Amino acid sequence: MEYKDYYQILGVEKNATKDQIKKAYRKLARQYHPDVNPNNAEAERKFKEVNEANEVLSDDEKRRKYDQLGADWQRYQQAGGRGGFGGQGGFDWSQYASQGGGFGGFGGAHDFADAGDFSDFFSSFFGGMGGGHGRTHSARPAAGHDLQAEMELTLEEAYHGGPRTVVLGERKLRINIKPGVEDGQTIRLRDQGAPGRHGGPNGSLLITFRIQPDARYVRTGPDLTLDVPVSLYKALLGGEQVVETLGGPVKVKIKPETANGTRLRLRGKGFPVYGHVGQHGDLYLRLQVQLPQQLSTQEQELFRQLAQLRGEAVDQPS
Known part of the structure:
Protein backbone atom coordinates (compact mmCIF):
# COMPACT_ATOMS: atom_id res chain seq x y z
CA MET A 1 0.00 0.00 0.00
CA GLU A 2 1.33 3.41 -0.97
CA TYR A 3 1.43 6.15 1.65
CA LYS A 4 -0.11 9.41 0.44
CA ASP A 5 1.93 12.54 1.20
CA TYR A 6 -0.83 15.14 1.10
CA TYR A 7 1.54 18.03 1.77
CA GLN A 8 3.59 17.08 -1.26
CA ILE A 9 0.47 16.65 -3.37
CA LEU A 10 -0.63 20.22 -2.62
CA GLY A 11 2.94 21.54 -2.79
CA VAL A 12 2.92 23.08 0.71
CA GLU A 13 5.12 22.75 3.78
CA LYS A 14 3.98 20.74 6.79
CA ASN A 15 3.60 23.96 8.80
CA ALA A 16 1.43 25.57 6.09
CA THR A 17 -1.45 27.74 7.29
CA LYS A 18 -5.07 27.08 6.36
CA ASP A 19 -4.99 30.00 3.93
CA GLN A 20 -1.89 28.62 2.22
CA ILE A 21 -3.51 25.19 1.94
CA LYS A 22 -6.72 26.71 0.58
CA LYS A 23 -4.82 28.78 -1.98
CA ALA A 24 -2.74 25.81 -3.13
CA TYR A 25 -5.83 23.59 -3.38
CA ARG A 26 -7.81 26.09 -5.45
CA LYS A 27 -4.92 26.60 -7.85
CA LEU A 28 -4.44 22.87 -8.43
CA ALA A 29 -8.16 22.07 -8.55
CA ARG A 30 -8.60 24.70 -11.22
CA GLN A 31 -5.57 23.36 -13.13
CA TYR A 32 -6.73 19.73 -13.16
CA HIS A 33 -10.52 20.15 -13.20
CA PRO A 34 -12.30 17.88 -15.72
CA ASP A 35 -14.05 20.88 -17.29
CA VAL A 36 -10.64 22.29 -18.18
CA ASN A 37 -9.15 18.89 -19.14
CA PRO A 38 -11.90 16.92 -20.91
CA ASN A 39 -11.10 13.25 -21.59
CA ASN A 40 -7.78 13.50 -19.74
CA ALA A 41 -7.40 10.53 -17.41
CA GLU A 42 -4.18 11.79 -15.83
CA ALA A 43 -5.71 15.17 -15.01
CA GLU A 44 -8.74 13.42 -13.52
CA ARG A 45 -6.45 11.31 -11.33
CA LYS A 46 -4.59 14.37 -10.11
CA PHE A 47 -7.86 16.20 -9.51
CA LYS A 48 -9.11 13.40 -7.23
CA GLU A 49 -5.74 13.29 -5.47
CA VAL A 50 -5.82 17.04 -4.82
CA ASN A 51 -9.38 16.80 -3.47
CA GLU A 52 -8.38 13.97 -1.15
CA ALA A 53 -5.44 15.96 0.19
CA ASN A 54 -7.63 18.99 0.77
CA GLU A 55 -10.28 16.94 2.58
CA VAL A 56 -7.68 16.01 5.18
CA LEU A 57 -5.45 19.06 5.49
CA SER A 58 -8.26 21.60 5.57
CA ASP A 59 -9.83 19.98 8.63
CA ASP A 60 -8.02 20.47 11.95
CA GLU A 61 -8.91 17.08 13.47
CA LYS A 62 -8.25 15.11 10.32
CA ARG A 63 -4.95 16.91 9.82
CA ARG A 64 -3.86 16.20 13.41
CA LYS A 65 -4.53 12.49 13.03
CA TYR A 66 -2.88 12.44 9.63
CA ASP A 67 0.26 14.13 11.00
CA GLN A 68 0.37 11.51 13.77
CA LEU A 69 -0.03 8.78 11.19
CA GLY A 70 2.79 10.25 9.10
CA ALA A 71 5.22 10.19 12.00
CA ASP A 72 4.34 6.55 12.81
CA TRP A 73 4.63 5.55 9.17
CA GLN A 74 8.10 7.12 8.96
CA ARG A 75 9.26 5.19 12.02
CA TYR A 76 7.81 2.03 10.51
CA GLN A 77 9.77 2.54 7.28
CA GLN A 78 12.98 3.36 9.19
CA ALA A 79 12.60 0.05 11.02
CA GLY A 80 12.60 -1.70 7.67
CA GLY A 81 8.84 -2.24 7.60
CA ARG A 82 9.05 -5.07 10.12
CA GLY A 83 6.13 -6.34 12.07
CA GLY A 84 3.36 -5.66 9.59
CA PHE A 85 0.29 -4.08 11.15
CA GLY A 86 0.83 -4.17 14.89
CA GLY A 87 3.50 -6.90 14.84
CA GLN A 88 6.78 -6.74 16.70
CA GLY A 89 9.20 -4.17 15.32
CA GLY A 90 6.36 -2.09 13.96
CA PHE A 91 3.74 -0.10 15.82
CA ASP A 92 0.07 -0.29 16.61
CA TRP A 93 -1.77 0.54 13.37
CA SER A 94 -5.13 -0.36 14.88
CA GLN A 95 -5.42 3.07 16.50
CA TYR A 96 -6.11 4.48 13.03
CA ALA A 97 -8.35 1.72 11.74
CA SER A 98 -12.12 1.80 11.54
CA GLN A 99 -13.91 -0.08 14.26
CA GLY A 100 -17.18 -0.24 12.42
CA GLY A 101 -16.51 0.15 8.75
CA GLY A 102 -16.19 3.29 6.73
CA PHE A 103 -13.45 5.86 7.23
CA GLY A 104 -13.54 5.54 11.00
CA GLY A 105 -10.01 6.79 11.57
CA PHE A 106 -11.02 10.17 10.25
CA GLY A 107 -14.41 10.39 11.87
CA GLY A 108 -16.64 8.11 9.81
CA ALA A 109 -17.90 7.80 6.27
CA HIS A 110 -20.20 10.76 6.68
CA ASP A 111 -17.16 13.04 6.42
CA PHE A 112 -16.78 12.20 2.76
CA ALA A 113 -19.24 12.78 -0.04
CA ASP A 114 -18.14 9.88 -2.18
CA ALA A 115 -15.51 7.45 -0.91
CA GLY A 116 -15.14 6.18 -4.46
CA ASP A 117 -13.33 9.43 -5.26
CA PHE A 118 -10.63 8.62 -2.70
CA SER A 119 -7.64 6.30 -2.89
CA ASP A 120 -6.96 2.79 -1.59
CA PHE A 121 -4.93 4.52 1.10
CA PHE A 122 -8.25 5.53 2.65
CA SER A 123 -10.28 2.43 1.83
CA SER A 124 -7.61 -0.05 2.91
CA PHE A 125 -5.99 1.76 5.79
CA PHE A 126 -8.75 3.78 7.43
CA GLY A 127 -11.58 1.57 6.38
CA GLY A 128 -10.40 -2.00 6.74
CA MET A 129 -7.40 -2.35 9.05
CA GLY A 130 -7.44 -3.52 12.62
CA GLY A 131 -11.12 -4.30 12.93
CA GLY A 132 -11.22 -6.43 9.82
CA HIS A 133 -14.34 -4.71 8.52
CA GLY A 134 -14.70 -3.68 4.92
CA ARG A 135 -15.62 -0.24 3.79
CA THR A 136 -19.34 0.36 4.00
CA HIS A 137 -20.95 3.65 3.19
CA SER A 138 -23.88 5.09 1.42
CA ALA A 139 -23.44 7.74 -1.23
CA ARG A 140 -24.60 11.03 0.20
CA PRO A 141 -25.44 14.20 -1.73
CA ALA A 142 -22.54 16.63 -1.92
CA ALA A 143 -22.12 20.05 -3.48
CA GLY A 144 -19.82 20.38 -6.47
CA HIS A 145 -16.55 22.22 -6.19
CA ASP A 146 -16.28 25.94 -6.87
CA LEU A 147 -14.52 26.93 -10.08
CA GLN A 148 -12.42 30.05 -10.51
CA ALA A 149 -11.78 32.18 -13.57
CA GLU A 150 -10.22 35.56 -14.38
CA MET A 151 -11.51 38.08 -16.87
CA GLU A 152 -9.56 41.02 -18.28
CA LEU A 153 -11.41 44.25 -19.03
CA THR A 154 -10.35 47.63 -20.34
CA LEU A 155 -11.25 50.60 -18.17
CA GLU A 156 -13.90 51.56 -20.70
CA GLU A 157 -15.43 48.05 -20.60
CA ALA A 158 -15.49 48.18 -16.80
CA TYR A 159 -17.17 51.59 -17.02
CA HIS A 160 -20.00 50.47 -19.28
CA GLY A 161 -20.36 46.82 -18.21
CA GLY A 162 -22.50 44.61 -20.41
CA PRO A 163 -22.54 41.04 -21.76
CA ARG A 164 -19.35 38.94 -21.83
CA THR A 165 -18.52 35.29 -22.44
CA VAL A 166 -16.62 33.06 -20.01
CA VAL A 167 -15.00 29.92 -21.47
CA LEU A 168 -14.74 26.92 -19.12
CA GLY A 169 -13.16 24.08 -21.04
CA GLU A 170 -15.74 23.17 -23.66
CA ARG A 171 -18.47 25.17 -21.96
CA LYS A 172 -19.25 28.80 -22.75
CA LEU A 173 -21.17 30.90 -20.27
CA ARG A 174 -22.76 34.26 -21.13
CA ILE A 175 -22.79 36.73 -18.24
CA ASN A 176 -23.83 40.35 -17.80
CA ILE A 177 -21.34 42.58 -15.97
CA LYS A 178 -22.64 45.48 -13.91
CA PRO A 179 -20.96 48.84 -14.63
CA GLY A 180 -18.21 49.89 -12.23
CA VAL A 181 -16.37 46.65 -11.42
CA GLU A 182 -12.98 47.19 -9.77
CA ASP A 183 -9.62 45.59 -10.37
CA GLY A 184 -9.38 42.43 -8.26
CA GLN A 185 -13.12 42.31 -7.55
CA THR A 186 -14.60 38.80 -7.48
CA ILE A 187 -18.21 37.91 -8.19
CA ARG A 188 -19.90 34.59 -7.42
CA LEU A 189 -22.24 32.89 -9.88
CA ARG A 190 -24.11 30.22 -8.00
CA ASP A 191 -24.84 26.87 -9.61
CA GLN A 192 -22.28 27.49 -12.39
CA GLY A 193 -19.41 25.52 -10.85
CA ALA A 194 -18.63 21.82 -10.92
CA PRO A 195 -21.64 19.44 -10.87
CA GLY A 196 -22.83 18.16 -7.52
CA ARG A 197 -22.59 14.47 -6.68
CA HIS A 198 -25.44 12.12 -5.91
CA GLY A 199 -28.05 14.83 -6.37
CA GLY A 200 -26.15 17.54 -4.52
CA PRO A 201 -26.15 21.16 -5.75
CA ASN A 202 -23.63 22.45 -8.25
CA GLY A 203 -20.75 24.56 -7.00
CA SER A 204 -20.26 28.24 -7.80
CA LEU A 205 -18.18 30.01 -10.41
CA LEU A 206 -15.93 32.73 -8.96
CA ILE A 207 -14.85 35.34 -11.52
CA THR A 208 -12.08 37.80 -10.62
CA PHE A 209 -11.80 40.91 -12.79
CA ARG A 210 -8.47 42.36 -13.89
CA ILE A 211 -8.75 45.93 -15.16
CA GLN A 212 -6.06 46.89 -17.63
CA PRO A 213 -4.18 50.15 -16.95
CA ASP A 214 -5.41 53.10 -18.98
CA ALA A 215 -3.00 55.67 -20.42
CA ARG A 216 -5.46 58.53 -19.95
CA LEU A 295 6.42 80.59 -33.79
CA SER A 296 6.60 82.74 -36.88
CA THR A 297 8.73 85.93 -36.93
CA GLN A 298 5.60 88.05 -36.53
CA GLU A 299 4.41 85.95 -33.55
CA GLN A 300 7.79 86.26 -31.88
CA GLU A 301 7.68 90.02 -32.31
CA LEU A 302 4.20 90.20 -30.78
CA PHE A 303 5.38 88.22 -27.75
CA ARG A 304 8.33 90.63 -27.35
CA GLN A 305 5.93 93.54 -27.37
CA LEU A 306 3.80 91.82 -24.75
CA ALA A 307 6.90 91.21 -22.64
CA GLN A 308 7.85 94.89 -22.87
CA LEU A 309 4.35 95.89 -21.82
CA ARG A 310 4.78 93.63 -18.76
CA GLY A 311 8.14 95.17 -18.03
CA GLU A 312 10.13 92.04 -18.74
CA ALA A 313 13.49 92.19 -20.51
CA VAL A 314 13.76 89.87 -23.51
CA ASP A 315 16.98 89.29 -25.43
CA GLN A 316 16.91 90.22 -29.09
CA PRO A 317 17.68 87.42 -31.54
CA SER A 318 21.27 87.46 -32.80
Whole structure:
Protein backbone atom coordinates (compact mmCIF):
# COMPACT_ATOMS: atom_id res chain seq x y z
CA MET A 1 0.00 0.00 0.00
CA GLU A 2 1.33 3.41 -0.97
CA TYR A 3 1.43 6.15 1.65
CA LYS A 4 -0.11 9.41 0.44
CA ASP A 5 1.93 12.54 1.20
CA TYR A 6 -0.83 15.14 1.10
CA TYR A 7 1.54 18.03 1.77
CA GLN A 8 3.59 17.08 -1.26
CA ILE A 9 0.47 16.65 -3.37
CA LEU A 10 -0.63 20.22 -2.62
CA GLY A 11 2.94 21.54 -2.79
CA VAL A 12 2.92 23.08 0.71
CA GLU A 13 5.12 22.75 3.78
CA LYS A 14 3.98 20.74 6.79
CA ASN A 15 3.60 23.96 8.80
CA ALA A 16 1.43 25.57 6.09
CA THR A 17 -1.45 27.74 7.29
CA LYS A 18 -5.07 27.08 6.36
CA ASP A 19 -4.99 30.00 3.93
CA GLN A 20 -1.89 28.62 2.22
CA ILE A 21 -3.51 25.19 1.94
CA LYS A 22 -6.72 26.71 0.58
CA LYS A 23 -4.82 28.78 -1.98
CA ALA A 24 -2.74 25.81 -3.13
CA TYR A 25 -5.83 23.59 -3.38
CA ARG A 26 -7.81 26.09 -5.45
CA LYS A 27 -4.92 26.60 -7.85
CA LEU A 28 -4.44 22.87 -8.43
CA ALA A 29 -8.16 22.07 -8.55
CA ARG A 30 -8.60 24.70 -11.22
CA GLN A 31 -5.57 23.36 -13.13
CA TYR A 32 -6.73 19.73 -13.16
CA HIS A 33 -10.52 20.15 -13.20
CA PRO A 34 -12.30 17.88 -15.72
CA ASP A 35 -14.05 20.88 -17.29
CA VAL A 36 -10.64 22.29 -18.18
CA ASN A 37 -9.15 18.89 -19.14
CA PRO A 38 -11.90 16.92 -20.91
CA ASN A 39 -11.10 13.25 -21.59
CA ASN A 40 -7.78 13.50 -19.74
CA ALA A 41 -7.40 10.53 -17.41
CA GLU A 42 -4.18 11.79 -15.83
CA ALA A 43 -5.71 15.17 -15.01
CA GLU A 44 -8.74 13.42 -13.52
CA ARG A 45 -6.45 11.31 -11.33
CA LYS A 46 -4.59 14.37 -10.11
CA PHE A 47 -7.86 16.20 -9.51
CA LYS A 48 -9.11 13.40 -7.23
CA GLU A 49 -5.74 13.29 -5.47
CA VAL A 50 -5.82 17.04 -4.82
CA ASN A 51 -9.38 16.80 -3.47
CA GLU A 52 -8.38 13.97 -1.15
CA ALA A 53 -5.44 15.96 0.19
CA ASN A 54 -7.63 18.99 0.77
CA GLU A 55 -10.28 16.94 2.58
CA VAL A 56 -7.68 16.01 5.18
CA LEU A 57 -5.45 19.06 5.49
CA SER A 58 -8.26 21.60 5.57
CA ASP A 59 -9.83 19.98 8.63
CA ASP A 60 -8.02 20.47 11.95
CA GLU A 61 -8.91 17.08 13.47
CA LYS A 62 -8.25 15.11 10.32
CA ARG A 63 -4.95 16.91 9.82
CA ARG A 64 -3.86 16.20 13.41
CA LYS A 65 -4.53 12.49 13.03
CA TYR A 66 -2.88 12.44 9.63
CA ASP A 67 0.26 14.13 11.00
CA GLN A 68 0.37 11.51 13.77
CA LEU A 69 -0.03 8.78 11.19
CA GLY A 70 2.79 10.25 9.10
CA ALA A 71 5.22 10.19 12.00
CA ASP A 72 4.34 6.55 12.81
CA TRP A 73 4.63 5.55 9.17
CA GLN A 74 8.10 7.12 8.96
CA ARG A 75 9.26 5.19 12.02
CA TYR A 76 7.81 2.03 10.51
CA GLN A 77 9.77 2.54 7.28
CA GLN A 78 12.98 3.36 9.19
CA ALA A 79 12.60 0.05 11.02
CA GLY A 80 12.60 -1.70 7.67
CA GLY A 81 8.84 -2.24 7.60
CA ARG A 82 9.05 -5.07 10.12
CA GLY A 83 6.13 -6.34 12.07
CA GLY A 84 3.36 -5.66 9.59
CA PHE A 85 0.29 -4.08 11.15
CA GLY A 86 0.83 -4.17 14.89
CA GLY A 87 3.50 -6.90 14.84
CA GLN A 88 6.78 -6.74 16.70
CA GLY A 89 9.20 -4.17 15.32
CA GLY A 90 6.36 -2.09 13.96
CA PHE A 91 3.74 -0.10 15.82
CA ASP A 92 0.07 -0.29 16.61
CA TRP A 93 -1.77 0.54 13.37
CA SER A 94 -5.13 -0.36 14.88
CA GLN A 95 -5.42 3.07 16.50
CA TYR A 96 -6.11 4.48 13.03
CA ALA A 97 -8.35 1.72 11.74
CA SER A 98 -12.12 1.80 11.54
CA GLN A 99 -13.91 -0.08 14.26
CA GLY A 100 -17.18 -0.24 12.42
CA GLY A 101 -16.51 0.15 8.75
CA GLY A 102 -16.19 3.29 6.73
CA PHE A 103 -13.45 5.86 7.23
CA GLY A 104 -13.54 5.54 11.00
CA GLY A 105 -10.01 6.79 11.57
CA PHE A 106 -11.02 10.17 10.25
CA GLY A 107 -14.41 10.39 11.87
CA GLY A 108 -16.64 8.11 9.81
CA ALA A 109 -17.90 7.80 6.27
CA HIS A 110 -20.20 10.76 6.68
CA ASP A 111 -17.16 13.04 6.42
CA PHE A 112 -16.78 12.20 2.76
CA ALA A 113 -19.24 12.78 -0.04
CA ASP A 114 -18.14 9.88 -2.18
CA ALA A 115 -15.51 7.45 -0.91
CA GLY A 116 -15.14 6.18 -4.46
CA ASP A 117 -13.33 9.43 -5.26
CA PHE A 118 -10.63 8.62 -2.70
CA SER A 119 -7.64 6.30 -2.89
CA ASP A 120 -6.96 2.79 -1.59
CA PHE A 121 -4.93 4.52 1.10
CA PHE A 122 -8.25 5.53 2.65
CA SER A 123 -10.28 2.43 1.83
CA SER A 124 -7.61 -0.05 2.91
CA PHE A 125 -5.99 1.76 5.79
CA PHE A 126 -8.75 3.78 7.43
CA GLY A 127 -11.58 1.57 6.38
CA GLY A 128 -10.40 -2.00 6.74
CA MET A 129 -7.40 -2.35 9.05
CA GLY A 130 -7.44 -3.52 12.62
CA GLY A 131 -11.12 -4.30 12.93
CA GLY A 132 -11.22 -6.43 9.82
CA HIS A 133 -14.34 -4.71 8.52
CA GLY A 134 -14.70 -3.68 4.92
CA ARG A 135 -15.62 -0.24 3.79
CA THR A 136 -19.34 0.36 4.00
CA HIS A 137 -20.95 3.65 3.19
CA SER A 138 -23.88 5.09 1.42
CA ALA A 139 -23.44 7.74 -1.23
CA ARG A 140 -24.60 11.03 0.20
CA PRO A 141 -25.44 14.20 -1.73
CA ALA A 142 -22.54 16.63 -1.92
CA ALA A 143 -22.12 20.05 -3.48
CA GLY A 144 -19.82 20.38 -6.47
CA HIS A 145 -16.55 22.22 -6.19
CA ASP A 146 -16.28 25.94 -6.87
CA LEU A 147 -14.52 26.93 -10.08
CA GLN A 148 -12.42 30.05 -10.51
CA ALA A 149 -11.78 32.18 -13.57
CA GLU A 150 -10.22 35.56 -14.38
CA MET A 151 -11.51 38.08 -16.87
CA GLU A 152 -9.56 41.02 -18.28
CA LEU A 153 -11.41 44.25 -19.03
CA THR A 154 -10.35 47.63 -20.34
CA LEU A 155 -11.25 50.60 -18.17
CA GLU A 156 -13.90 51.56 -20.70
CA GLU A 157 -15.43 48.05 -20.60
CA ALA A 158 -15.49 48.18 -16.80
CA TYR A 159 -17.17 51.59 -17.02
CA HIS A 160 -20.00 50.47 -19.28
CA GLY A 161 -20.36 46.82 -18.21
CA GLY A 162 -22.50 44.61 -20.41
CA PRO A 163 -22.54 41.04 -21.76
CA ARG A 164 -19.35 38.94 -21.83
CA THR A 165 -18.52 35.29 -22.44
CA VAL A 166 -16.62 33.06 -20.01
CA VAL A 167 -15.00 29.92 -21.47
CA LEU A 168 -14.74 26.92 -19.12
CA GLY A 169 -13.16 24.08 -21.04
CA GLU A 170 -15.74 23.17 -23.66
CA ARG A 171 -18.47 25.17 -21.96
CA LYS A 172 -19.25 28.80 -22.75
CA LEU A 173 -21.17 30.90 -20.27
CA ARG A 174 -22.76 34.26 -21.13
CA ILE A 175 -22.79 36.73 -18.24
CA ASN A 176 -23.83 40.35 -17.80
CA ILE A 177 -21.34 42.58 -15.97
CA LYS A 178 -22.64 45.48 -13.91
CA PRO A 179 -20.96 48.84 -14.63
CA GLY A 180 -18.21 49.89 -12.23
CA VAL A 181 -16.37 46.65 -11.42
CA GLU A 182 -12.98 47.19 -9.77
CA ASP A 183 -9.62 45.59 -10.37
CA GLY A 184 -9.38 42.43 -8.26
CA GLN A 185 -13.12 42.31 -7.55
CA THR A 186 -14.60 38.80 -7.48
CA ILE A 187 -18.21 37.91 -8.19
CA ARG A 188 -19.90 34.59 -7.42
CA LEU A 189 -22.24 32.89 -9.88
CA ARG A 190 -24.11 30.22 -8.00
CA ASP A 191 -24.84 26.87 -9.61
CA GLN A 192 -22.28 27.49 -12.39
CA GLY A 193 -19.41 25.52 -10.85
CA ALA A 194 -18.63 21.82 -10.92
CA PRO A 195 -21.64 19.44 -10.87
CA GLY A 196 -22.83 18.16 -7.52
CA ARG A 197 -22.59 14.47 -6.68
CA HIS A 198 -25.44 12.12 -5.91
CA GLY A 199 -28.05 14.83 -6.37
CA GLY A 200 -26.15 17.54 -4.52
CA PRO A 201 -26.15 21.16 -5.75
CA ASN A 202 -23.63 22.45 -8.25
CA GLY A 203 -20.75 24.56 -7.00
CA SER A 204 -20.26 28.24 -7.80
CA LEU A 205 -18.18 30.01 -10.41
CA LEU A 206 -15.93 32.73 -8.96
CA ILE A 207 -14.85 35.34 -11.52
CA THR A 208 -12.08 37.80 -10.62
CA PHE A 209 -11.80 40.91 -12.79
CA ARG A 210 -8.47 42.36 -13.89
CA ILE A 211 -8.75 45.93 -15.16
CA GLN A 212 -6.06 46.89 -17.63
CA PRO A 213 -4.18 50.15 -16.95
CA ASP A 214 -5.41 53.10 -18.98
CA ALA A 215 -3.00 55.67 -20.42
CA ARG A 216 -5.46 58.53 -19.95
CA TYR A 217 -7.19 58.03 -16.61
CA VAL A 218 -6.12 57.42 -13.03
CA ARG A 219 -8.85 55.66 -11.08
CA THR A 220 -9.27 56.02 -7.33
CA GLY A 221 -12.37 54.12 -6.27
CA PRO A 222 -15.26 55.72 -8.17
CA ASP A 223 -13.26 58.90 -8.94
CA LEU A 224 -11.24 59.54 -12.09
CA THR A 225 -8.42 61.97 -12.86
CA LEU A 226 -7.70 63.10 -16.41
CA ASP A 227 -5.00 65.41 -17.80
CA VAL A 228 -6.47 67.94 -20.24
CA PRO A 229 -4.25 69.99 -22.59
CA VAL A 230 -5.28 73.67 -22.82
CA SER A 231 -3.79 76.22 -25.22
CA LEU A 232 -1.86 79.15 -23.78
CA TYR A 233 -4.29 81.60 -25.29
CA LYS A 234 -7.34 79.92 -23.77
CA ALA A 235 -5.61 79.69 -20.41
CA LEU A 236 -4.85 83.45 -20.55
CA LEU A 237 -8.09 84.71 -22.04
CA GLY A 238 -10.59 82.05 -20.97
CA GLY A 239 -13.10 80.13 -23.07
CA GLU A 240 -14.82 76.78 -23.50
CA GLN A 241 -13.07 73.43 -23.81
CA VAL A 242 -14.66 70.17 -24.98
CA VAL A 243 -13.42 67.21 -22.92
CA GLU A 244 -13.92 63.63 -24.13
CA THR A 245 -14.88 61.49 -21.10
CA LEU A 246 -15.84 57.82 -20.77
CA GLY A 247 -19.45 58.99 -20.58
CA GLY A 248 -19.22 61.19 -23.67
CA PRO A 249 -18.09 64.77 -24.52
CA VAL A 250 -18.47 67.47 -21.85
CA LYS A 251 -18.08 71.25 -22.24
CA VAL A 252 -15.91 72.90 -19.60
CA LYS A 253 -15.48 76.64 -18.98
CA ILE A 254 -11.90 77.82 -18.60
CA LYS A 255 -11.57 81.00 -16.56
CA PRO A 256 -9.21 83.75 -17.76
CA GLU A 257 -5.67 83.55 -16.38
CA THR A 258 -5.96 79.89 -15.43
CA ALA A 259 -2.64 78.58 -14.13
CA ASN A 260 -0.95 75.43 -15.38
CA GLY A 261 -1.91 72.42 -13.22
CA THR A 262 -5.26 73.84 -12.11
CA ARG A 263 -7.71 71.08 -11.04
CA LEU A 264 -11.38 71.20 -11.98
CA ARG A 265 -13.97 68.92 -10.40
CA LEU A 266 -16.88 67.60 -12.45
CA ARG A 267 -19.38 66.09 -10.04
CA GLY A 268 -21.01 62.83 -11.10
CA LYS A 269 -18.80 62.45 -14.18
CA GLY A 270 -16.54 59.80 -12.73
CA PHE A 271 -16.82 56.01 -12.59
CA PRO A 272 -20.13 54.22 -11.90
CA VAL A 273 -20.58 52.99 -8.34
CA TYR A 274 -20.87 49.20 -8.62
CA GLY A 275 -24.33 47.93 -7.78
CA HIS A 276 -25.84 51.43 -7.48
CA VAL A 277 -27.60 52.36 -10.70
CA GLY A 278 -27.22 56.01 -11.65
CA GLN A 279 -24.53 56.81 -9.06
CA HIS A 280 -21.10 57.97 -10.23
CA GLY A 281 -17.95 59.30 -8.66
CA ASP A 282 -16.34 62.58 -9.69
CA LEU A 283 -14.05 63.42 -12.57
CA TYR A 284 -11.04 65.62 -11.79
CA LEU A 285 -9.42 67.51 -14.67
CA ARG A 286 -5.79 68.61 -14.43
CA LEU A 287 -5.29 71.43 -16.91
CA GLN A 288 -1.98 71.25 -18.75
CA VAL A 289 -1.19 74.58 -20.43
CA GLN A 290 0.48 74.00 -23.80
CA LEU A 291 3.08 76.48 -25.09
CA PRO A 292 2.81 77.36 -28.78
CA GLN A 293 5.48 75.80 -30.97
CA GLN A 294 7.23 76.90 -34.19
CA LEU A 295 6.42 80.59 -33.79
CA SER A 296 6.60 82.74 -36.88
CA THR A 297 8.73 85.93 -36.93
CA GLN A 298 5.60 88.05 -36.53
CA GLU A 299 4.41 85.95 -33.55
CA GLN A 300 7.79 86.26 -31.88
CA GLU A 301 7.68 90.02 -32.31
CA LEU A 302 4.20 90.20 -30.78
CA PHE A 303 5.38 88.22 -27.75
CA ARG A 304 8.33 90.63 -27.35
CA GLN A 305 5.93 93.54 -27.37
CA LEU A 306 3.80 91.82 -24.75
CA ALA A 307 6.90 91.21 -22.64
CA GLN A 308 7.85 94.89 -22.87
CA LEU A 309 4.35 95.89 -21.82
CA ARG A 310 4.78 93.63 -18.76
CA GLY A 311 8.14 95.17 -18.03
CA GLU A 312 10.13 92.04 -18.74
CA ALA A 313 13.49 92.19 -20.51
CA VAL A 314 13.76 89.87 -23.51
CA ASP A 315 16.98 89.29 -25.43
CA GLN A 316 16.91 90.22 -29.09
CA PRO A 317 17.68 87.42 -31.54
CA SER A 318 21.27 87.46 -32.80
